[in-house]
Every structure is written in C-alpha cells, then in structure tokens.
Amino acid sequence: MKKIFTLILFIALQINAFSQTVDLATGVKKITSGTADKFTPYSFCTEKPMTTALDKLPAGKLPFNISDIRININERGVVVEIPLDDSEQLYGFGLQIGSFNQRGLRKRPIVNDNPLNDLGYTHGPTTFYVSNKGYGILINTSRYTTFYCGTTDKLKNKANTKADGKGGNSVEELYKNDNAAAGNVTVDIPGAKGIEVFVFEGPDVKSVIQRYNLFSGGGALPAIWGLGVKYRVKADFTQNQVNKMADYFRVNHIPCDVLGIEPRWQTASYSCSYVWNKDFFPSPQGFIDTMKAKGFRVNLWEHAFVSPSSPLYEPLKNKAGNYLVWNGLVPDFADTAASNIFAAYHKKTFVDEGISGFKMDECDNSNIAFGNATWSFPELSQFPSGIDGEQMHQVFGVVYQKAIYNIYKEMNQRTYLDVRASNAFASSYPAALYSDTYEHDEYIRMILNSGFSGMIWSPEVRESNTIKDFMRRSQTAVLSAQTLYNSWYLQNPPWLQINKEKNNKNELMDNAKEIEADVRTLLNFRMSLVPYLYNAFADYRLKGIPPFRALVMDYPQDKNTFNLSDEYMIGDCILAAPLTEKQDERKVYLPAGTWYDYNTNQKYEGGKHYTIKPSLTQLPIFIKEGTILPLAKPVEHVAANTKFEITCYVYGNATAATLFEDDGLTFNYEKGNYNTVNLLWNNGKGAVTRSGKFKNTRYIIKKWQVIN
Template sequence: MTNMIFTYPRLLALLLLTCLLQEPAIGQKMQVTEVAPGVKKINVGQPDKFNPYSFCEEKPKVNAMQQLPAGKLPFDINNIVATINDRGVVVEVPLDGDEQLYGFGLQIGSFNQRGLRKKPIVNDNPLNDLGYTHGPTTLYLSNKGYGILINTSRYTTFYCGSTSKNTGAVITARQTNGGNSVEDLYANKGGSGGKVAADIPGAKGVEIYVFEGPDLLSAMQRYNLFSGGGAIPAIWGLGVKYRVKADFKQADVKKTAAYFRQHHIPVDVLGLEPRWQTTAYSCSYVWNKDFFPDPQNLIDSMKLQGYHINLWEHAFVNAASPLYTPLKNRSGNYLVWNGLVPDFADKAASKLFADYHENTFIKQGISGFKMDECDNSNLSYGNATWSFPEHSRFPSGIDGEQMHQLFGLLYQKAIYNVYKQNNTRTYLDVRASSTFASSYPAAIYSDTYDHDEYIRMITNSGFAGMIWSPEVRESNTVKDLMRRSQTAVLSAQALYNSWYLQNPPWLQINKEKNNRNELMADANKVEADVRQLLDFRMSLLPYLYNAFAEYHYKGIPPFRALVMDYPTDEKVYNISDEYMIGSGILAAPLTEKSDERKVYLPKGNWYDFNTGKKMEGGKTYTVSTGLTELPIFIKEGTILPLARPLEYVSPQSRFELTCYVYGDKASTSLFEDDGITFNYNQGQYNNITLSYQNGKGLVNRKGNYQTNRYTVAKWVKVK
C-alpha cells in the first residue's frame, strides 16, 4: 500500500495537473431527444435565438424518414461532449482512425475533409481550402453512416481529427515520427486525433443534430427530409438559361431571343442583368425606361415565344427605391453601397420586400430572380470592404456575423415564398445559401471560374443540400468552351452567362472581338456543336426531373459524389471529379487540359454511353470523349429515357421518349405532373415505372394526374 501514499508536494502537483487538463464548464446538462425518425437533438446551455433551424418553415417529411432503414451510430451518442467555457462552446464528437469526412457546405477547395481545419464562412471569393464558400453549412457526414450538424449561425471552426489533446501521457519522439530536419518538421506526420472538435466562440449554448444512417446516403437523405425535402424546380428551369449582356436594351433582348429560335438553339430562360433598373448599386427595383420602355410588352412577347424572364438584383436598397422608406427602420445600422440592408430575420421586413416583388414583378410574369451579392466581401483581402461589418446590429436583434451566414438563405426564402403562395414554381439564382436550404429551388453561382473547382462543387453540392450552377462565360479556346458546356449540360442548371458579351460565346470566344462583332471563322460549326450538347440536355429533362422528384420525396441528392453510393469502396474516398446523376448515370467531365482522363467505375457493370461498350466495375479506365459527346457511363440495370429534344418547355409540351435499356433486366421511374405548380402537394402527379425483361418493355403509370406528358416511342436494347 505504500506506493499509493502521496507526499504533499506530489499531491499538489497532481491536483495542479488535473486543473490544467480540465476545461472550466458551466451551464446545463446535455439533453438528448429524438425529433424525427433517425434524428436526435442534443441541447446544452442556452442556444442562440437566431440559429439556422429557427428559420426553417418546412416540416420534416416524417413518413419518408420512417421508410429509411434504421441507423445506428458507430459510437455512443453520450460520448458527444459539449463544453461551455468563457470563450464559448466546444463540441467534441468521436472519430475512428479510418473514418472519412465530407461536407461543410458547398466547398470549393477541398473534398475529403479528414485531417483538415475547416471554417465554413460565407464569402464571395473562397480562399484555398479554409472553408470559405458561397454555401457554408455546419453539417459534416461520415462514411461510417451518420451526419453531425451544429445548429449555429456563428463562425465555427471544425478540427476534423487534426488535433490531439494533452492528457498528461508521455509521448515519445518515435510515436510522433519526430525528427529535427526541416523536412521532418514540415511533414506533419503526427497521427490524427480521435475527435472532431467544433469551436463556437461567443455561444452560451448550442443544439447539435445527429442524423443516423445506417449509411452515408441515408444520413444525407435524413438531413434533406428533415429540411422539408429537396426542391423540385419548374421543369422549364431544367432547360437552358442564357443571361444577356448587362447593357442590352429591350430591342437587343428581342433580337437575341429571335436569333435563338431562328437557329433552333434550345433556351428556356432569358436573364436580364443590372441595367434593367434605374440604379443597381444599390438597387432601385424600378424599370429603367430608357432601356426598357415597355417591360410588360417584353414579358408578354417573350412568353409567346416560350421564354421566361429572370431579373438580376441584390438586396441592398437604394434611396430612390419605393422600398427605402418602408424599410428604413427595419434595416441594419450600416449601409452597403449607400443602400439599406433589410433585416430579413424580421418577418415584417421580409414581407415588405417580398410584397413589393410580388406586386411589381411576379404578378406581371417575371419567372425568377438572380439574387447577387448576398455573400460577404472577400475575406482574404484587406481592401475588400463592400459588405456590412460583423458588428452590425439589426432591429430583430441579430448581429452582423450571424446575418452574413443567413443572409442569402433568408433572401431566397423571402422571394421563393411569394411564388409558392401563388402556386407557381420557379428556379432562382443565388450567390449564397446556408444550412437547411434543401427545399429552395435556387442554384448557387460564383464569380470564380476555375473549371476543376466547378466540377468539384457539383460533387460537394450533394453533401450540402444545395444546387450548384457551373455557368459558362468566355473561354480560352473552343475546346475550353465545349468542355465547359459539357459540364453545364451535366449539372443542375445549364447556364450561359453573357453579361459582358455582345454575342453568344460560341460565336466568338475572345471577349474583345466578341464585343466588336468579329465572329470566329468557324462560328457556325462551333454553334452546331454547342447545339448538339444542348439538345442532349433537353433530351435528358425527363430523367433529371425524376431525379429532383427523388430529391423531394426521398431526400436523395440528384447530383452526388460516388462515395455517397459506395461508402465502403476506399477507391472513391477522394474522387471529387466524378459524380452520380440520379441512380443510373456516372459523369466524369473533362477540362481543356486533356482529351482523355482516368475514370474509376465502382462495383458492378457499366456502359460507355458513346460507344455502348460494356465495362467491368471496380477498375480504372483511361477514356477519351469527343467535344460533342457526353462523358457519362450508364449503370447496368438502368433504363435511360431520352426525349426528342425541344427548343423550350411549355405547359403543353409532351415528351416523346426513346428508352435505352442497359442490361437484360432493367427499370427506372419517371415523375409526371404539370411541371409548373405545387399541385403535386395535393396528389396531382403520376409515378411511371419503366421496366424491361425478357426482351419486352413495359410502362406502368399510377397516380391522379390526368394528362400524359410522357409517351414511349421505342425501346432500344444496348448490346
């Protein structure tokens, strides 16, 4: 027993070490409740009033969540620790040594987040892999089959297994792979920590949502369904959108619209840029009659030709705006471009903004808006100071930091709710979003233009509950234009943004020559090649529309990384340039850098869409794809229903399908409704099952929608 006797100095030293290793904690005991099937909420202390879920009005799709297989965490939920100290709140979540992590919103600079420090902050020009992004979320997912969401709008830093605590244990140099050379010092070979730590400065408490799998895809489904289900855009929004030059006048817009129809180039939406307003920085939200003398005539005449009009704006209100006086006392205490910053956290302010848009634009036939500048100034530059500061205050009580994180989300919510209340669907553009955004049909875009990053953002969008638009502007070469066009066609929104181009980019890739109307010698050929890609996009609409229906009803992201479908395949853990479209298409876009690339096909059999060649999964292939071909591979067992391409989608449009069958036994589904209203919420839709077996194709239609928009013209068995 003598070895357990402590002298006074030893006891004092032990007590001192214990105090140093313990973090001072105050507040309430952690409470765990189940708030939806497979979703548990941990509550500790006093959570902030203005947290992301407090603004989520959509109810969880409980019935759909109950249909998912029961999940089980790889750890005891009671091992999640939240500590309140004088700095704020620190949340620690167990982490296995071989666990892979994804998420934190629409990340640009990284994919697999294991071992990184991430700070998902809204920013207009993301920097490296720090976490700055147009669409930050405090949600991450594990390939072990669960998701963790810290329900806060404060700037939060996540240490993704990148730190190890001082427990008092002695660690030798051998254990740390230590050394004294410069190479050793910078090698950073220390083992990853067994925790994910989330640091939330300033918080006095927090809510933590745990989404149980049992696999990665199921965990993401629970998050999307808990958010109210994924968005189903208006079906015309899945066609092609073209934004005209910023200084175009009404006659210029009509001329461009006529050109597209005369040359049979599919376009559904025409976007007007800033000069449609009397003042744009800040905004008046008033038509510039010098440029658009009769806006109603434009809207109506374009509608007759099958076009929808989308208006550019941002939310900072100029003194010349009719909104200025009503919002003056319902805005933040700092201006942006001398304009008011509406307090979108205040329902009254949000309603004022929304009502004006409804009465001035939406009732006149404007189909959607491009909501710009709702992210923050570039945090990587000291002279980027255009936005409101973090110490701003708003009448609702929210501060500038929290408002930045929520601003884009609340902005799109205000506009979207008007369309929903009018039973009219839309497809919006937005430059920032946030947590619990799944139900909003708003495609995020960016002023960045790196093609590799744009592809990576498609894969990351599936972990964010967001829609990403890798728009096409000018290009370095014709090859660059075509590769970017392929990616746009294989994304959630096919968008050409010609806000600084007089002519379509396929007529002249050089900006200066384009604006001097000096077209390329082979402009007609390039246009024909682009038309071929856009025709494929229009052929793909029924398949894409069904993928969004699966997003809404089942929470399955329409565009997602391979690891979501194959979470146990180590070879896909770091593949960020391939992704699934729906359940049957694997896309592997190319950039102008090369005419060929390596493509890994997961377990199973796949077919090269362009050649029909059958390929065994679990292997990596070197493939080449022509500029007018699509870099996609079709999973065995899939029926790919491709429609005869339309130049635009109208309420009367019918889709004539050719069903391509991959495998001896195959099936797929289609979602059929009017495509423009929310009547599907009242059961006005059909589920169509296409099946093929024993050399025969079958169509089974069930539902209450009375119009058949899809007809199968023929079946083609791919050998």
C-alpha cells in the first residue's frame, strides 16, 4: 500500500511533465494537463479570435519560462503555480468591487448577487489576471477557484524555518502575513481532474488586455443609441404612465434614448411568464410603436427562471435543472437546444415586434455569504447537458446573455443589454453589468476593474441622500459606459425629489426645476460626447482597447498609478477623476505629459498631484495635450438618421484624430461598411477626409476651436 501511495504521489508531483503547450494565436498559448472539464468559460465562446488584429500587436515576452508554470493534479483537484517576482503588481479577477491591486490578497472570484469586501465575490468573476510585467494568466475553469496572489510559500522554499521569536503588540502585527513577496501565484481548483491555462503575452498591460479581448472575438460595439441615456420607470407603471413619462422627457428637452420597463409588464415575474400583462399594457404593439414614434427604444426587464404559467414551461421542462427557483424552471443554457427554444420565443414575441433589448436580472446566485439567502438553485443541481450547479452559476450570466444577444446578431441588428452576471471571454457581448449595491466609491472602482475583464459596467443612479450625492453620482454615470437612471421604485425622476417617500407621494422639491436644469446640463454633455465614445468603442471592437480603463494600463511604469483606483481613462485622450458626496474637492494625479482642465482650460504639468474643486455641473475631466476632441451639438435622442454637428477642440500641438462612422445600428461594419473620418489640424486650419465604404454621412464638422 505504501508503494502505491508513493507512486501516486510521484505521478502527482511530476504531472507537469505530461503537460502540453500549444499556440492558439499570436501571443496566446494554452497549457493543458490532465483531463480538462467539458464546461469551461472558453467552451461557451463561439466568437472567433480576430487574428489579423492580433498579428498587429507588438510581440510580447514572458518574464519567465512558460515551463516554469507548474501544474499538479492530486486527489483534491488541481494546483497551478505561476512565477511571481517581488515587484509585480496584479490586476483583474473580473468586476471586483472591494479591491483594485490584487497583489498580496487571497482572491476567490465567485458569482454572487451581493458583492462585498475584497475576497472576490462579484457579479462578474473571472479567473483571469494581468501583471504589470506584461502578461496575463487565465485558468480556464468554471469551478470555484482560489488564487493566492503571492501570499503563500512552501516549507521547501525556506532556507531557515527557525521561529524568529518575535511577538506582536497589536492584532494587525499578530496576523500580518509576511509572505507578500512569495514567488508564486498559487491557484487551487478543487474537484478538477485536469486544467487548461491560457497565457497572454504583452509586452505591456494594455497589449495583454487587447490580446485577451481580441482572442475573445473583439470588444463590444453597442448600437450608437445605447451610448445616450437610459431611464427605467417605476416597476408598476402602466402603459399610460410610461407614455406620460416619455412625454415628460420630450417636453422638458431632457435627453433620453431608452425607457426600461420593470417587472409588472408580465403576468408573472418571480418566476417569469414572458407574457404581456394586459391589465397594465392593454396594447403592447401600440405601446412599442408609440414609443418608437417619440424616439424611444424599449427595454424589458426579465430573468431566466420560467414560470409554470409561461408558454416556455412545457418546451423547456425536459431541458432544465433538477431544482426550481421561485417555482420556475432553470433552463439548461449549456444545451444549445434549450438556448434556441428560449431565444426563438423571445425573437417572435418581442424582438420582431420592436423591443430593442432586455435587462437580464437575477442570474448571479443568491448571496453565498449568508445562510438565509437561498433563492437560487443549489450548487448540487444537475442539468441534462451534464453541467453541475456550481459550474452553471459561474457561467449562467454569460450563456443567458449569449442566448439573447444571438437573436439580435442573427437579425443584423445591434443592441445594448443589461445583465447582472458575466464571466470570461464575454468581451464581444454589448451587455452592461449593474448591481443592487450602492456605494459610490465602489461604483467608481468598478469602472476601472471592468477594463481588466472585457466587461462593461453601469454605475446606475437611483435615489440619493442629498442633492450633492445625486449630482456626484450623475457625473459618474455620465462618465461611464452606460448612463442609466433606475427609478424602479420612484414615481417621479429622482432629480425632482430625492426623498423616496415624498417622491412617491408626488411631493416635489421646491427647487426641482433648478435641479432638473442641472441634470439637463450633465446629460447634454453626455450626448455631446457620443461621437467620441462611439469611436472609443470601435477601438474596443477592432483593436481590443477598453474604452474605460485604469491609468496603470496606459502608464504601467508609473508607480503612482499602481494603486490608483479612482481615476481612469475614457478613450485615449480624456482622464476622469470623479468625486463622491463626501468631497467638495479632491486630489488628482496627472501622469506624464501636459493636461488641460476641461472646465477652465488651465494647463497642468504631468507627473504631479493637484487639488480640483469642480462644481456639481462641471465634469471632473482632463484632456491630454495633442488631442482633437470632437464634441457634438446635443441631441435629445439618437435616431437612425441623426447627423451630429461637431465642434473640434484642438488642445495644444494636436495634429490629427479619427472618428468611426457607420450606420450605428447593424453589423454591416464587419463587412467593411464603415468610414474612418480623419480630423486634421495643420498651420491653423482644420480639414476633414473620409476613407471607407459607408455611403452616408453621420458627422458634420462645423467648427474648430483652439485651446492653448
């Protein structure tokens, strides 16, 4: 028996010798050891790598030999060890809410409906991290996995194991971990019998992220109207009440592109019937047509758990998990047939009738941090496809949004969805994540972390403590991937009454119109920014560059950016530094170069900290010298035939910029049907040239203005 045990141990310790390494694309390698799981994040990625764009990225080089990545398989599962040097900084693990620089932490990226603290529970977990040394590691598993980010060291690695005899004078000293300089990231994957490890080469942080996004099929390019403003109405609004809300926006000239309809549009919502409630919406098609005539897109709230009263119940009954949620079926989205049934019904019943998108709620598991949170299916669930409950939880948001997104893709119609869970290799899906948490500083941090994950984050605005709180949150929403006001429990827009009880009694604030005007100012800026944002998203799609990203991605050698979690880049030229309710002023760090305060045009030398005091209607942003910033005359909504009238602001020694121009609605750009609009500044004169196959004009350059 002892000999058998010794043999097993020997095989486990030597399993790395049987690993296979293959090149999947330029700068992307895969190490396989043992028998990998059938259901992994990459197994659900059907988008093909963008090989041409990948080939154009600069060549990267790992700071270690790839053979130094050790994979051990034992009775517990799989352990992966990746080299880590003393100076490395680590980022990623999905849409993290409680941490930014992950070095020295134990991370457990698990999907959870109530993200908290810094362990890793989140709406968008991934087993992917990136190092500032210019490489990324993705452990391709849907199992609950733990990463020890330089926090553990083995006995055999210690030259002297003698106790130092020191005591501690405080709790912090007693429990301090001195292994932060440990030489590995150690990954624990219980239950696995093998693993795939994806390695993404740099040479820098941004290139690693580009490579990951391009390998995933490219970044998302939402419909251009999705970059406007979305407003979700109260959950129990009737068709008539939604009509009145639409009229309110248009009469008061407040920009809005999308109205989101909350649960009561259905005959049953927990679980879902996916059937219009005629008591609330007596004429669904008439309602959709009326909204379209007023310039609004309609987005419907739902979740994936199928009510016994739903027409989908019987077709999916044998294609669902063996546990119920709210007495409803859990569709086996790992089974193509189940996904197709779910999608076909949505296409015929909603999308063909004009619904522009969906809010896909409750796909992120009940809160695993508390014993009384039990609404979702258990990890021991079994599904006909063979996937288990643990793995299904991790990928549920991805396979759900994939089923819905494919409806629009096959119809050659772009959308912009909302979803409450995602995972790895989902970069190409135009779905903005949201949360029921509401800490403003965490919402800002998640903008940065989304850029490391191929995800889109929406720091939506609900009710607020004070006017100042509301306006600061609105500034952040305007400076994010999706500007969203969620009034699902408010009778009136929150800017008319921030107090929930008074709002629902129709008791508006005395200064409601004044605040409304301030909000209009912020939202008009958002609409001015749409062409610039659309170009940034085109770079995301075609080059893999996240439109919203941490400064360390652009300035990986600047130590001041290593832990900077409340400033971020918007595209290549705008630096945002949002404030919260607690701040009348804040310190902002500007990296190398020269920067202009957007509000005052004051110039600042980079590499230094400054104190700024933006008002509630001023956007806390800085423009990089050398920028031509195209800002459009605000429109109240983006229509198919909208032409943006643009003023080009020339900052310092700027010479050129581009805009991505297409119909904004279809996937025809994938066939080359788009233009590159070149904005040129030379000898005090501006010029515009176009190249491409798009026959129409969406951008009209009206003026040039120099900022010295």
